[in-house]
Amino acid sequence: MLRVLELFSGIGGMHCALDLVDLNYEIIAAIDINPIANLVYSSNFPNVPIMNRTIEGIPLNQWEKWHADIWLMSPPCQPFTRQGKQEDLNDRRTNGFIYLMKTILPQLQSKPKYILLENVSGFEYSQAHQLLLNTLETYNYYYQQYLLSPIQFGIPNSRLRYYLIAKQEEKSIDIHSSLIQTRISNFERLYKKIRQQFPSKEFFLEENSFYENDQITNKCSHSSEILIDSNQLMLINDFLISNENSNFELDEKQLKRALHVCDIITCHAKRSFCFTKSYGKYFEGTGSLFRTLSNRIRYFTPQEIANLHCFPLNYHFPEQITIRQAYSLLGNSLNVFVVGVLLENLFERSST
Ligand SMILES: C[S@@+](CC[C@H](N)C(=O)[O-])C[C@H]1O[C@@H](n2cnc3c(N)ncnc32)[C@H](O)[C@@H]1O
Structure with missing residues (x-):
């Protein structure tokens, strides 16, 4: 069974995507600082342990204990939105993400085998994005990046978002994709x-x-x-x-x-x-x-x-x-179908 950490979990869009894909999984913790979001989450998923605290306040030994297979995360997007000040890594709302990239992932013995990240389009031009890619490359993750919107799949809503899926493979230090793709395969089943x-x-x-x-x-x-x-x-x-x-x-x-x-x-x-x-x-x-x-x-x-x-x-x-x-x-929140399609691709599940 896949051990999942849902980080910046909000109202559980990532959780809904896991359900759509029918993976055999267990959410070992959903973490968010917004008590209102957590209330909605727990009302829909009463069995998931929710932590109402900051990501950066959780010490390394807790991450070791979790021994997660996958991190699903939607870090706050305000530091990267065009309407905002674009303070990027200097915006304190990026602290949780920086902590994951600079402190937890490098030191963690039991690194997640998989990572899925969602953010606004524009994130790909940020320093936070560069930090993400550098960290993934240092710790031998393959990754694939996308800019996708539900409207591409005939769902009548625009929501262009940046996505990254990453997979850790031993001895795979030299393969990663800097190209950001605007199409994706393997979506027919969902x-x-x-x-x-x-x-x-x-x-x-x-x-x-x-x-x-x-x-x-x-x-x-x-x-x-x-x-x-x-x-x-x-x-x-x-x-x-x-x-x-x-x-x-x-x-x-x-x-x-x-x-x-x-x-x-x-x-x-x-x-x-x-x-x-x-x-x-x-x-x-x-x-x-x-x-x-x-x-x-x-x-x-x-x-x-x-x-x-x-x-x-x-x-x-x-x-x-x-x-x-x-x-x-x-x-x-996010579009559950689009994240579901990314999960299908991350786990290379067949689309039939
Ligand atoms: C883009 S939303 C995520 C939405 C989520 N994917 C969903 O489906 O609802 C970012 C979330 O991160 C939470 N957040 C912001 N900073 C945080 C931090 N330092 N630690 C934990 N959660 C944080 C916010 O409360 C917000 O719910």
Whole structure:
């Protein structure tokens, strides 16, 4: 059984990806400093030991005891985002990652055989990225890097992210890949599973509404390739809980502001903007709004965003979590399907 450490675990997107892939694994610890994220995590995965503390506060002997086979990690992305100050290694939010690269990995006797890391696109230009590659090369890891977005797989949401998968092999000091790939193979098996999880719900469709169709490629906002046939693209419709939802409609004042700056899509859309942690707080650049069949404008609900991130259907937010908190946690989280595909490739599982 694979012994997994989920670092910077948030609401457990990595955990959901392990489930999607059906690996035989045990999460020996999930570590995060955000008690709200930890509450959501434990409500969905009550059997996982969660540590509410900083990564950099955990001493070496604990890492030895864990004897993990794999580290899954999404270090904080704020030090690398274009909107932020880009303080990179000087931003204290990078401390946990630096500790892993400079202190734990070099000294650990029982190094993980596998590592999977997710971060924002732009991370690849950072000093933290250079530190990551240098450390991996020093300790004989093969690695492969990617820039991928769910929209490439026909999932109607843009979320371009940097990913690295690494594997330690004895005597493999000279093989690593500096090329960052924008396509990936071996995704068909999981793609079928996601299609089954979110089947087409044709009954929502109106015959005369087609204007969103076929805009996917020019809205993709980066140069990655679409990896499936254009007739297989999924619709926003497939990820909705219901078309109308009066609880999430914008009021008059919000509408006036939103109409000028927001991306508004219908159930026929084959795309949506990346949902950030500020969705519901600000309009511009935080994610798409939805136009219902009765022409009302509403937010996507947290459950619908979780669907677009391919979380399992039974994933839930406990009652005490506010809508704002749920948006914020989801904005920090990841696309489960894309991470699942990376795991398939890391473990070289067959796609059939
Ligand atoms: C990008 S989010 C990870 C999201 C996660 N993959 C998910 O699916 O929700 C980064 C997480 O790291 C946590 N974090 C930030 N600094 C930390 C530190 N020094 N030690 C432990 N956790 C930290 C934050 O609370 C946040 O939940």
